[in-house]
Amino acid sequence: MKKKVIFFDAGETLVYRNPSLLEISYRFLKREGYKISKNILSDILNNCAIKMKPLVESAKIADSKKWAIYIEMVFKKLKIKNKIVMNNLREHLKQGTSFRPFPGIKKLLFGLKRKGFKLGVISNASNSLYDILKRTGLSSFFDVIIVSEEVGCEKPDVRIFKKALNFLKIKPYEAVFIGDNFIADIIGAKKAGITPVWLQRKSKNNEFSYSGNAGKEVYKIRKVTDIIKLIKSEEWN
Template structure:
């Protein structure tokens, strides 16, 4: 079984909330509840726009422009602030960790994640996921990213398994499901927020809770 990282193994939305609280504490003072909620929604919008890009400077710059802070971070310090703090905003659900460790006793398990090596490794180490997986592929490190078929082919090669005996679990229809299906790996769409599929991509199966992954274990022969 191969897993995506952000919004599959780890709850990125919760991490964004935690990052916002850190920014609020460092840069703002005495913000009322209504304004705080507006700021959080805008912060999430700016983060969503920058998702998949290494440089997060525009995320905070946009927030600072719309909601002037008491202490504004200099532009050339924002990227370091993000890199140093955002990975620590992630936490692992104990049930998720338990399920992964259960799977590991029966099948090979791996992670394929897009992103900067520095940040993705920090997330993985801080949540103790580094000890759970047979291999971990990070796009910046290997030179290509999902949905590029080469990153999936590399995972198959390193795991020494065939596509037909492999299952990929991810939340992104295009990058995760479309990407893995391009090399004949079955794609399990992790969709806990019940998002409507408005693409032409058809997952092999869909789940809305992480525990349901265990239902697919008997179908794997690796």
């Protein structure tokens, strides 16, 4: 069946943090007067992410709450009790000023638009994503941008996918969704009847993207630009 629309996740699919979460947190805490070894901070960030895994994979917690719990866990491990500093770091991260587009993304989106595809973003994110996509020069490529904070539901809830489908007036089988998170993106898209493409990028930046058993029926790619190969395959035409 010929595809008409390609939806993308945002974080770690279209954009990534540069500097990383580790570097941002290290610099922020240093400015606040906390002298912490970067190696120790790195270990704490990674260990807390691992402890968050069951909670995240249950898909029963909102993205905003997930980050609040994560940062609180990190500060507890650091033995920093100043909640003002903790909340300021969380707000700083929420603004997403360090996000950058992955190499080749703009060229890919431009090429997909020229091929006649409609493009969209479906993301578990705060409304600051609109500013992030605008600042990175990506927003103009998309026909629809659905942000969980605005619509009141998150992936893998099928409602957030249906909002995007309804906006573009297309059927689920006419759409593809590309994302890196197995539960939110792959399971969510499948439940909504959308063809999922699992981005298995080797990245150190994604704290909450965990593996899963997708099955042979799920397309897998190593980088977003690999989507071109799938488009050219007979299965998509």
